[in-house]
Amino acid sequence: MSKGVNLKELSNRLNLSQTTVSRALNGYPEVSAETRRRVAEMADKLGYAPNSQARRLATGRSMAIGHVIPRSIHEMMNPIFLEFIAGAGETYSKHGYDMIISVVEDDHEEDAYRQIATRKKADGVIIHGPAANESRHELLQAINLPFVVHGRIPGAEQETSWVDMNNRRAFERATNLLLDLGHKRIALLNGLEHMDFARRRRKGFEDALSARGLEPDTSIMRSSDMTEPYGCDNAMEMLKSEHPPTAFLVSSMISAIGVARAIGQCGLVTGKDISIITHDDALSFLPNSGEVPIFTCTRSSVRYAGQRAAELLLDIVADPKRPSSSLHLDAELIVGQSTGPAPGR
Amino acid sequence: MSKGVNLKELSNRLNLSQTTVSRALNGYPEVSAETRRRVAEMADKLGYAPNSQARRLATGRSMAIGHVIPRSIHEMMNPIFLEFIAGAGETYSKHGYDMIISVVEDDHEEDAYRQIATRKKADGVIIHGPAANESRHELLQAINLPFVVHGRIPGAEQETSWVDMNNRRAFERATNLLLDLGHKRIALLNGLEHMDFARRRRKGFEDALSARGLEPDTSIMRSSDMTEPYGCDNAMEMLKSEHPPTAFLVSSMISAIGVARAIGQCGLVTGKDISIITHDDALSFLPNSGEVPIFTCTRSSVRYAGQRAAELLLDIVADPKRPSSSLHLDAELIVGQSTGPAPGR
DNA sequence: CCCGGCATCCAAACCGCTTTGGATTTGATC
DNA sequence: GATCAAATCCAAAGCGGTTTGGATGCCGGG
8 A cells, every 4th residue: 555665664663574574474484373464464554565676686586487579470470479478478477477578670589588598587488489490499498598389399399398289180180071071172271381380280281182192282272471361362363263172271260251251252152162161269359159150160279378388388487407398289170150062062 | 608697707807896897888988988898898708688687676667568458358459459569569679678468367457557566567557448437547646657548548638648549530530431422321330338449439420420410320339349250240130120221330350351241141242232441450460451452441550559659658757757748640541442332322 | 400492583695786975096287 | 296177996885675594582301
């Protein structure tokens, strides 16, 4: 309630030493129950709360987790990133940790990590959006900054801790569903394939095709930022081509909406003339639920991934020597209104 | 490069006092050019960077700005919020500030602000999504924590610093455009009207109507979270009603996409049979540009608002006594493909 | 009655930086 | 040559906590 009371004043008011007061408040055993009660009461009355800078300095732990996002990554990951952050943030505040986010120019990313380490700004960081040729983990290992990867780093699955969904399997299953429905010509609108997650999705798609002796047709496969127009424009182009696909496998709800728009503009009906399966990150502003979801989808909550990644990182921070461990989340394959048997079947 | 070098070691290596080294690095004048050079060189060689906790403690400034987002606010503001954050984050890192984000349970919001103040976690905060009956600013004034509002607090426009767009004017102009095109029956799909921005938009809509002697028809006015299904479901319902509107004024691109979907499902054509004007926050993953934008819109970059709000806040933090000042951004009215003359005109 | 042990509590060092209040040197002035 | 101011540099005192290494008092046991 009152303004700035510090430990010293508080202990004066109580005729106790700072040591005792500090111990009482932090739950150490060498303090009598009665004293502890008195201290708690007075602290409450004076509205005492320890200055976090001082505490951090004294303990040597910054009680914060860093997220550095280069501007470009951010551009494309926008909504997914926030949802992850939201999940992670819940975990942090539950454990008394702060979340600090650094938005940096692309060529300052490495610098940002170094600063976090040398200036002791955070006890650990999360690596977002690992690329196919990723190297941030090596830097972090070199400067000894604990981290967890959201996604996986090819070639470093064992030595790093990560939380990822099973991208390959999800897209394999989705492709199989389309094949089972009789679709033979399936377009893939993937995310940027220099990102690890997009590679895995493509692999799943191709695996499913080749398991049935089909060749992927690169003329109906795309890779780009997952915007709405990306979905619409590419779908439009393909639908107007000589051999249009009868189904689309899409990497994001947002682009899938674009695909649906293109289908509508061509005078076709989604789920009847043309099928769509999209990945659904369960973004709160793009709900795809209800009795029958609009889109048939592979769904995996990125928010949940954020929560779990944060928990994992806090564990590592608490005990840096613990062996790396990871979490592999499975996406659900949920049937909605956007799929149906291939036409003319 | 090396690991933990601190001021003490650095000054020892240089045979200088900590005072001098500190001053040399922080650009104080009472240090010779030669000494400053030597210091800089050695600091660079040893990879010295000041421990931020220690510095914060010594200076009494936390060099951080806080953003507290209750989970519920977050749910609905999701993508817009991140875009704002991204803008603000750029400004912070440019000025050496950290951005700390607290995701809290709704009933802990006040607590979060108090903690930031008493534990000195941040030098200031940004108030997000002010409601029609807002009170956070009173709390912040009481605990003396500098802040800037993203949006406006009704009744406190003078005494607070804020960055907002001209919501009323934007929707007034949009409505006028529709009226000029001959539309007489215009639906409003607004955001949650307990939020200040949505109230203002509604006001603009109603002002434009009444200026032409028209009464708003509440049967085609809605207020809700701005999701995609919200747009689709409500548009669908209205289009199937006895007196369907010929135009929609929508508060968000995401919902507008839903409206377009509904129009398509009814076998109508957007921009011909039915017009749409939406507000466009210029979200990076929902570009509405190109030669002719998909949607006619009122556009105002929320990212830019974030940059400016952050600058304003940093100014206030630097000089808390400065009088409050604010920034009123104007939205552009941009004609795209989603509007046309009222049918049968 | 004395001693060891436990329960409590405290003075002081420390975390790593900034900043105050001099001390010392240098150089120009008269 | 003495004086004063400017130019440099430094020792030490914070900032507000945590933590180490004892003190002190009280108790039962030998």
